[in-house]
Amino acid sequence: LAKKSTISSLCLQFLMLTCVRSFEARGAHWDEINFEQRLWKIPGDRIKMAKEHRVPLSDEAIKLIESCPLISGCGFIFPNSKGHPLTDVAISKVLKEFHPDVTVHGMRSTFRVWAAEQTDYPREICELALAHGNLDKVEAAYQRSDLLEKRRGLMEEWGAYLL
Secondary structure, eight states: OTTOOSHHHHHHHHHHHHTOOHHHHHTOBGGGEETTTTEEEEOGGGSTTSSOEEEEOOHHHHHHHHTSOOOTTOOBSSBOTTSSBOOHHHHHHHHHHHOTTOOSTHHHHHHHHHHHHHOOOOHHHHHHHTTOOOSOHHHHHHOOOOOHHHHHHHHHHHHHHHO
16 A cells, blocks of 8 residues: 555555544645644544544654645645545545455554554543544543643554554
């Protein structure tokens, strides 16, 4: 996959490195990325939870974004030939070339299993990396941090593991 340089393959790699949902990666805009802070801020209107999600970007994710072409007049990082976001079919097609029985969403499951089995990060860090809400309403009322810096370490380890 890393040897493919199509926009679809780059988007799939970015999705895998960041553990976001397909529509979040496909809709990524250049102005959402802060290279200095190594941070991607996805606005709430593009998140299932409907609130901004901050994604720490690993070294590998930064390298990948920096390799993407900047298309004049297009704000999308991964546009199709008409300057619109890629379709989920375009992303799925790339994955099917390598693994016909694997789904794009399954990459998020793979991350979650890896995090549980191969790291010592607490459950809440792993769940926040996937932008999952806290089902415990009492705990959610008290825990208001997105634990960004702790997630940063997790995502660095994940990036290294993938490569």
